[in-house]
Amino acid sequence: MKNNSSIFSAGTRVTRILFLFSFCFLSLYTYAINASKYAQEKTLTVKVQNKTVKEVLDYIEKNSEFIFFYYNKAIDTKRSVSMHVKDKTITTILDRLFEGTDVQYEIKDRQISLKKGSVQQRPQDKKQQKRKLTGKVVDEETNEPLVGVSIVAVEENRGIITGIDGSFSIEVYNNTKLQFSYIGYKKQILLIENQPILNVRMQPDNAMLNEVVVVGYGSQKKGNLTGSISSVKSEDLTVAPIATVSNSLAGRLPGLIATQSSGQPGSNSAALNIRGFGNALVIVDGIEASLDNIDANQIESVSILKDGAASIYGARAGNGVILVTTKRGINQKPIITLNSTFTWQGATSMLKPASAGQRAEMEREKHLQAGLPESSAPFTEEAVQKYYDGTDPLYPNTDWYKVLIRDWAPEQQHNISVRGGSEKIKYYGFFGYLNQQTMIKKNGGKYERFNFQSNVDAKILDNLTLQIDLGYTQEQRDYTTRDMSPGLNNMWQDYWNTLPYYPASLPDPNKVSYAYGAGTGGLHVSSNRELSGYSDTKNEDLRGTASLEYKFKAVKGLSLKIFESYRKVNMFGKTFTKPVQLYTYEPNSDTYTLAGTSGGNKATLSQSVVQESTFTQQYSLNYDNHFKDHHLTAMALLECIDYSSNTLLAGRKDFMTTAIDQMFAGSAVGMTNNGYASEMGRMSVVGRINYSYMDKYLLETILRADASAKFPPGKRWGYFPSVSLGWVISKEKFMSGIDFIDNLKLRLSYGQSGNDGVGNFQYLSGYSYGHAYLFGDESMQGISPTGLANPNLTWEKIKISNVGIDFSFFDRKLYGEMDAFYRERTGIPGNRLASLPSTFGAGLPPENLNSLNDRGFEIKLGTSGQWNELLYDISGNISWSRAKWKYLEEAELTDPDQARIYLKSGKWTDRVFGYVSDGLFTSQEEIMEAPHYEALNGNATLRPGDIRYKDLNDDGIINWKDQTDIGKGTTPHWMYGFNVALAYKGFDLSALFQGAFGYNQLVASNQLSTLLYEERWTSINNNSNALFARLGGSSSNSWQSDFASKKAGYLRLKVASLGYNLPKHLIEKCKLSNVRLYLSGTNLLTFNKLGKYGIDPEAPNVGCYYPQQRTISLGVNVSF
Template sequence: MKLSVLVLLLALMQVSAASVAQKISLKKSNVPLTEALSAISAQSGYSVLYDEDLLRNAEKVSLNLKNATLQEALNLCFGRQPFTYTINKRSILITPKPVSVTVKAPAAPVQLSGKVTDEKGGPIPGATVKLKTGNVSTSTDSNGEYKITIPDEQGAILVFSYIGFETKEIEVNGQLTIDVSLKEALSNLDEVVVVGYGAQKKATITGSISTVKSDELTQAPVANVTNALAGRLPGLISQQSSGQPGYDAASLSIRGFGGALVIIDGVESNINNIDANQIESISILKDAAAAIYGARAGNGVILITTKRGVLTKPVFTLTSSYTLQGITSMIKPVSAGQYAEMSREAWLQSGQPEANAPFTTEQIAKYYAGNDPDYPNTNWYDVLIRDWAPQTQNNLSVRGGSDNIRYYGFIGYTNQQSMWKNNGGNYNRYNLQSNIDAKISDDLSLQLDLSSVVESRNFPNRPQNAGGNTVWQDFWNTLPIYPAELPDPTKISFANGGGTGGAHVTSNSEIFGYDKLGSQNLKGTLNLNYKIPVVEGLSAKLLLNYLQDYSNNKNFNKPVNFYTYDNQSQMYTLAGSLGSLAALAITNSRNQVLTGQGSIAYDRTFNDHHIQGLALYELINYSSDYSIAGRSNFLTPAIDQLFAGNAAYQTANGAAAETGRKSYVGRINYAYKGKYLLEATLRADASAKFPKDKQWGYFPGVSVGWRLSEEQFMSSTRGFMDDLKIRASFGKSGNDGVGNFQYLSGYQYGGSYLIGNNPQQGLSSTGLANPNLTWETIKIYNAGFDASFWDRKLYGTFDVFYRERSGIPASRVNSLPSTFGSGLPPENLNSLNNRGFDLKLGTAGKKGEFSWDVSANISWARAKWMHYEEPEYEDPDQRRLSKLSGRWTDVAFGYVTDGLFTSMEEIAALGFNQDGQANISLRPGDIKYVDVNKDGILNYKDQVEIGKGTVPQWMGGFNLMLKYADFDMGALLQGAFGYYTYITLQHGLTPPVQSYDLRWTEANNDANALVPRLGGASTNGLPSEYYYKEAGYIRLKSFSIGYTLPAQLLQKISFKQLRVFFAGTNLLTFDKLKKYGADPEAPTGNLGFYYPQQRTLSFGLNASF
């Protein structure tokens, strides 16, 4: 091999030399130099380049190395040889040793000093400064400064390194002060990723794990962190179905499996009340990586790690934002004139006599005019709902530490106001956290984490969730033909309201009463870590956690009277009332969780072999209790305390429960030469819900990985390939989500019975026992790859999975006599499977002052029933429509339509009986159905598949993070496809504007009108594709732009950083539902009957000092 060729190869090598300090363990005795170099190359991953003629007469060498550096190994090989070496990138070049002409006396030790900073001049505390040859090293202090004494400056090279930055080498060359600026590293192979009960380097992970960092989560202020996750992580399905303050969490499902287990700092916790600014990173475990959590991990695991202290002087960070919340999309009620017109139209088109019509044409004209006080035109949307509601978030954190103690403290406050104008409620939250890491001795360390969340929700005493019997039903029953206010402001206007008086009553807590929910979460975790000195690599850990949730719910009902007002007589008339006397109910509840973990861990390298092991015992105790007390018939609603109620009308109740979980966990990780990877786990869980012989469930997991990029035969790709890893896994988990003690026969409190003249408390049977009920079993298979090229100029990950869920509890479908007295008990009967894939592609880089990280991800998942306990259907159409076994779980059936009828002639020529009455009820404007099976009648046999389910099959995201000089910009596009929603524009007593604008009329005789004729045939309400609409969308989920003031300016005011920003969420949506006034994430079938999603605009600042 010619030297010129070698030099050319070296010039093409672009891989970082960050692993110069690779440890070498080797034992060779009197072997050729080439054999020794080959062994060193295999362990270090470095290529050795040389001229064969040069080494032809090399002396043999003997080596006995244990955890030696690469330089130490090479120095021993070349100590007596007439050659020397040079390391360039990931190659070792061997050249003749220069002839020495003079011999100098040993030089005196030299002390060097300096400062290590980032590209902006900020200090990097904890950076490693090491002499390239030998074992001399030190670390920078909190100011980024260092001092190091080297034995000889002649030819000495200092190596500067820190996680997340590129390693840099500097020749001493007579310098006594060496200041170094490190560049941010683009490769993330050394990044540490949190996994179950530990952490691993990203390069050696064999499971399907996706991670998101703090800077992405905090692009735009969000009250609930779940709303910052949508579209960011492949495999995570997110749907936000409400915008109500304090209840606006998005549902999270990993690969469509259902609700995932959430672990925060090692302990099961609530994701909905943590502030995004507290979080360091979030990882989701999607395959066998989740099996280590056993029975709780059947639907995957979300791991959240909060921020911790670092080696630096105290740094305070203030984040403050002011946000305006506005509705993304909401249908609005018609005006008084439109209401009157549609009411008359519906009456006449239903065949009723004109003489009895609810409104005359003259009255309709007066309502449209709106200038007659007897014919008011009230826009209840404008009266009750504000365009923008404020939200504020402020938090302050401190972070710092020394070699022996590091700390992180956080205090945050969030306030969300309701969109209702008058006393419509609010949500407040305080987050407190303290994380302390202390080094007690060289072998013993401690972590103490304390946190608290205090929440208060204060809303009117009427539910605001989706569905009927809520304030939304009241909203649509509040008629625009009634005035919003009466001349006497102390009297409440009657607006019909369908018996509730209207939303102007039930949305106002001062009038209707309130529902106040206060809660406090307390969590404390103590971690003790001990390195066992007698065995290298062996350590022990003890974790103790106490978690308590306490809540107090105070529900106060106020009586309300409604009045009408006669403008001529100026008299008020009592038109209705809600309640006669006030009532109060108070509920206190408490949940406690005690967690204990004891573990032994082992981490050791033997030559080419890296072994890690974990053995853990976990014990969790759950306890809960609640009590409720209430009184009614208050003399006055001015006093909202129990003592003010009538003791003759009081109630009280309460209950308590306790259960537990015991588990054993084992894990082994093995890596050979850093390229052949294996992980095996086993967890045993015991559940008190099953009989003794079935209490234990055993959940193994295994995964393998192969880093092809580290193979010698791939050496030609090292100039452009950072990493290429293929992996596969299998995991088994379980589920004990059944009622307690169903294997036992028992009794429960029933109702009261009158025996003689005395009421007696009754008991009833809990039903038949099933001693065979046991764990539900979940198996998941996964295969995928990770790849990175050109220093992450291109990177990606891909996974494909298949999941089997068997033993799902269900009761057998058997006919029992009515005198039997009980149903059949649940058994492990049903089974389900899921399949799908996740894909993520991205590019990251830096050029001058411009840096970028752009990525896109897409996921697909679908489930099918393998077996569903159900009756045997003899009718083939019943079997086709109702049999679930062997069917996808998200198939929707309904009738096929062919627009609307436009003439009586079209109805007469229909050719089949659509309404079951020889079509006598049909008129133009009614829905025209299709007789699919051509049997001459429309019935259930004509139903076919008209769409998919209401949960997206496809989820995707496009994440953009750009930075130029002091400017930064972030954007996230989120998309969801492959799902449907049920849209109907016929609401309560008041129709929406869309119903007026889009309806069929004689003047608008359009077969494609989106709303059938008012007062139409009963067949218009059949489930059909007319109402079942595809809901796929692409949404600008978040956008932010910020500016960081220059460091030179900040130094004058003692600030380390000051950034101002503008951000927004849910800014734009592209979908097919705009014409209906619907948001694509609206809960299906509840258009207008839920608290709408919110668009936010935020202004804020981040300051560090």
């Protein structure tokens, strides 16, 4: 049996990880100490024109071993400079670079510290005369003249604008500072000395426009996007350590619905739903993969394709696409980063079982209020009081929560990465480790994950590049034999069924106390892997890709790319169930009585092996070229994907001993085995053209053709086009005088995609094994048809239209985006309602019958800037979506009430029908005057404390006709998020608030909790507004109504982090470039509309579940 010791103990694997961290750190530390005299001997050549100080410093770092340390707010790194020095030492270069400024520098070996000092200005003749300065302003990339550029003399607050050819003429003093500004370009402040002519090259400058966003099969500048695409960077995902990437996305991207239904380690990911469409396709580095077995620290960016932009992925993209890009190497000296975090996780909200006295009182109350006789009551009044007193050893009061559940379970996460390279080869390596313990105090299981990533980019020739990526993830889930996932008949149901009337332990430590547990013996048995056995799974996910790109020299901009990927997933499962004998104890006679056995009489073992593989091939021809004001890119791609899987199952029982948990040790009598395999393929042809004129008028067209083997030969191909347009209004000449507008862009898109999410080969007739039949003396195996084949079954079609606008005002003091969409799905598979005689032997096949549509909108607003030394970025987003059936194959109903309640065509897909409650009955008189409850044959069984329903049609009868729309489904219609990021000197603070509303949640409690005890109706309080109806009440209390299905909504502090970067002058002595200490947390505060019911707002509406978790983390990040 595996030892499930604390993760903070000196375990072998953790020791090896820490040793690796220490070895890498000491190796680099030793290397750094050996540096000497480098600054005196190294010479450089620097030739730049109108470049920023930051660009010059970056150039020096890339072409030497120097590293600069400085505080961004103290050094004007955006100042534009021009200089030409050849074979000079670093001191000469820095003297020239910072001449006439207040910047001072200090060189220690290869490290250079920049800081603010006293201003050393050139003496100026105050009697000097103005002189004429002429010049021209052009775009740095296209060399085209810029019309209407604002040129201002800073000290005099006067200015001019450039003419139609970009030229200007202005009167200036020597040593005057001129500011050049233009919409969509980087501002420049230049010091004018004695030059008579000044030509200025302006750089496009808009953080949003220049940001590169990953799109389908490539990337684009955000300023050129025409589709509805949202993205988030690595620094946002890692602001706090979160075990699963899906949870770190919640609230950050407009249109993305993230709902976490469980807090179970290893199974606590959020379900991601784009615009309410359903589960989205996840692409990691070009291949379909899982999002939640990746470490967030590996990720460079995440993009979601929400509209026609997703059409480029065709059949798999009907619900949108999530694109994940991992980090890659960069052209600079290696940077090694270590990150270690220790976390404590506890339930956000968790009901506690009632005490022995409370439970006994409620059991007795429930019995009597059901009209059953006193003589058969489970507890007498005397016994109830003894449980409350707790003095009689025959009447124990065990607090199972305190015995079995820990308020804070430990978690730890460590990773190390290296990133660097040269012009010829770039590399990125990553290794990560995660360990999460469950809430169970003793042998309750854990989740471990190991991540490895290696990305290499090699420039073989000037026009030939090779990219090789290798990723590996290993997950180990060590659980109990009782399932922890949401539902019934799981470990959390044992939590409620374990009775407090029994002791947690017995005087004889070799015997286990019986505590009922609905046949499991109690949670102390089913949650203990050492006692009752274990259910372990090991998953291995290996991903390898190779990409070769050749750029044709004969045709400018033309390239050929070959991409091949192989993904292999191995899943090994092993469940070993051990029998446990359970005893009761009589202290007066000191005797033990065998009360039952959990897990059967003998141990059982089941094992499974599942192997899945995906082979992806992509061959693409790409073109990218500029023709003066025209920019054209095109892609033609062929993609082939092959899927295969193999499954093998085996089991034995009647083990003679629990000491050997191997298959051979079980009995061969009654052993089981099974296995199956499947194969599937998909071929696609993709074409895309992007065109822009002056980066002002934008066009993208996509056509994808998919072939799926799920359909008959004549129906296999589906064709999915899309087109999108963009108009950058802010670049129009009529906008040149509106200085406060940085960017303003209108987007329109329309696209089609498909869905082949049906069973395999339903166009073929199939059979399954049935009963055996006796023919004479011989037994023959019977078979039966699986159903009729449909040779016309084909693709479901999805069409989506989107209109959006992007904007940025006042140097991003206000920025945002808005989108509205409409989506229509047609040809959704369904079965006709026509009936066939039972003698036919088969049912009707699926057909492309049904249709529905979705609509919604998204808004994102933000502001960013600097106030003195405080940097800030504040943003918020909100989205709404809902779906409606256009047509659904259903029975024809002529009764208007039946049609209103049961027919769905033309109605919202997530309507919830039920009765409208009007409090609780408080007297028999109210019951006598109430409408007639038809299903109860009158009101004879109603009692005070039962739910009173409204007679909506005023016919004096409460029946199904009084049901109405009482709410919505469990998926929120409204999602919103609000993010604040602040930085002041060495401190950084971030907080993400996330919430949802427009959905319903069940609040009825069938569990005997302390909350139920305190908030139930009783004859003593006779509260008509009690949260819970009387115990043992009428069957009408369980009818679906707004008494149990409530309109829900919440706002929670999803993520908060406070960090501090140690001063450079302290860490540079240890040859470190950055050290950040941080305190963070998740789900720290929750404002829940239904909080009084004691449940988390993301809790599932089915059965019992592992509670959502609140976390508090301490961590350190070190770079060198």
